[in-house]
Amino acid sequence: MANVLVVAESAEGKLRKTTHSAVTFARQAAQALGGAFSILVIGHNVAGAAEEARALGADKVLVADDASLKDYLAERYAPTVAEVGKGYAVVVGTASAYGKDLLARVAGRLGSGYAADISELLVEGGTLKYKRPMFAGNAFGIMSVSTPVQVVSVRQSAFAAAEPSGGSSDVAPVAVVAPGAAASRIEMVSFDQVKSERPELTEAKVVVAGGRALKERFNEILDPLADTLTAALGASRAACDAGYAPSDLQVGQTGKVVAPPLYFAIGISGAIQHLAGMKNSKVIVAVNKDGDAPIFQVADYGLVADLFQVVPELVKQLKAAKAG
Ligand SMILES: Cc1cc2nc3c(=O)[nH]c(=O)nc-3n(C[C@H](O)[C@H](O)[C@H](O)COP(=O)(O)OP(=O)(O)OC[C@H]3O[C@@H](n4cnc5c(N)ncnc54)[C@H](O)[C@@H]3O)c2cc1C
Missing domain, CATH: 3.40.50.620 (HUPs)
Structure with a gap:
């Protein structure tokens, strides 16, 4: 058999x-x-x-x-x-x-x-x-x-x-x-586990991912949104390569493949290599100041705006909605 x-x-x-x-x-x-x-x-x-x-x-x-x-x-x-x-x-x-x-x-x-x-x-x-x-x-x-x-x-x-x-x-x-x-010929020297209070990226129901645009303010801007939504953080490869986010957050062809019910792409252009890791997400929300950014071709909800203004505002509104 x-x-x-x-x-x-x-x-x-x-x-x-x-x-x-x-x-x-x-x-x-x-x-x-x-x-x-x-x-x-x-x-x-x-x-x-x-x-x-x-x-x-x-x-x-x-x-x-x-x-x-x-x-x-x-x-x-x-x-x-x-x-x-x-x-x-x-x-x-x-x-x-x-x-x-x-x-x-x-x-x-x-x-x-x-x-x-x-x-x-x-x-x-x-x-x-x-x-x-x-x-x-x-x-x-x-x-x-x-x-x-x-x-x-x-x-x-x-x-x-x-x-x-x-x-x-x-x-x-x-x-x-x-x-x-x-x-x-091989031995385990150490295993340094990254401890996080957040859900595991590949298992999270909500992923808040950021791109190169966030620069050194990656965590300052995205952490409050991820906290409010109990989300995992993700990142584009450009954000990881620049050192704005750790490489274990990378989503895409050479990173992790995710398909959560809700995916936020904040300041991410939407290169095919990034889309390969997230385009099967159920609902995709994109924030980008360039209305022609390819991420809008896969987004269910798109906001053409400056992320540094709208993400803190979004957090404020979500908190108010939760409290109310
Ligand atoms: C073999 C190979 C494998 C790769 N694998 C991966 C992978 O696994 N994952 C991955 O992500 N990439 C991967 N890449 C890289 C990929 O091609 C892109 O370079 C990368 O995804 C770009 O990241 P980004 O969108 O953060 O940066 P950028 O392309 O620089 O885009 C930044 C975006 O932010 C927007 N922006 C700027 N300022 C603001 C603002 N104030 N408010 C709102 N929006 C703003 C811009 O309009 C732009 O669209 C790979 C490339 C190769 C060649």
């Missing part, structure tokens, strides 16, 4: 939301193949994450828990994932930084074809085909994979997070495969 393996992503013993998008794909693919799906939870002290995974409707939850997997390194994780993956028709994860890093190596170890960062699963006569955005989202390619195991990563913004199914999957431990020579 053709089954699907989801490679879960966890942090600090908890399942990351990225996993739920891969599970949505796995449910679709398993149904198309007439099989079932399993979830592999890998790391150290991941019992909590495995418990969460049990509620997602998998046939079983496989757990690879070992001290050698305490710090995530693709070279240490990939041998175990590939070994477990051998028994499946499809190995899937989400195209987060973790998934992109790990799954390419897993595909290499399995000698498998890799459909990366797909936005849709198409099923034709029981065969899986994958739709993936190309050229910064200006074209779509449809691909199929002909190797016995197909490795897939899904775009998080294109696959809604799977809800718990109400069931409780069986749990089985799996053996950890000793890493090869590559792992001895």
Whole structure:
């Protein structure tokens, strides 16, 4: 029977939301193949994450828990994932930084074809085909994979997070495969996590993103708006490259891909590389002093105005509306 393996992503013993998008794909693919799906939870002290995974409707939850997997390194994780993956028709994860890093190596170890960062699963006569955005989202390619195991990563913004199914999957431990020579040439020196009170950029319901126009006043102008809307902050690459915003806020082709219900583009021109990361947002609000800026072609609401005047005014109005 053709089954699907989801490679879960966890942090600090908890399942990351990225996993739920891969599970949505796995449910679709398993149904198309007439099989079932399993979830592999890998790391150290991941019992909590495995418990969460049990509620997602998998046939079983496989757990690879070992001290050698305490710090995530693709070279240490990939041998175990590939070994477990051998028994499946499809190995899937989400195209987060973790998934992109790990799954390419897993595909290499399995000698498998890799459909990366797909936005849709198409099923034709029981065969899986994958739709993936190309050229910064200006074209779509449809691909199929002909190797016995197909490795897939899904775009998080294109696959809604799977809800718990109400069931409780069986749990089985799996053996950890000793890493090869590559792992001895790399070590984790430190992991400096950015702590923020704000929602995670890729999971936020509202994103307030700013561009180069904000200059050194990026946070002074955008923080109050983001606070009022309980939004995540985002930025254009130009704003990040200039040092006005940290690079983990970058949205776009070479940054994060987001599709929140509400996206504010403040002082962002709307270059195709930026649009590639946000144009699937449900409602887009743009503020730009240039009425011809390309961002207005994708905006649902556009304001041709000086952001330094209108954003503080918008915050004032929102606060007044909340208070009233
Ligand atoms: C290979 C490649 C990958 C890339 N990847 C990305 C990516 O992932 N993400 C990304 O964002 N970019 C990416 N870029 C860069 C992209 O091409 C643009 O250069 C960038 O998005 C521009 O950022 P910006 O809109 O902030 O700046 P600008 O293009 O300089 O636009 C600033 C805008 O602010 C407006 N403005 C100025 N002052 C005010 C004011 N007072 N009030 C209101 N509006 C004002 C201007 O009218 C202008 O439209 C990539 C480029 C390449 C070549």
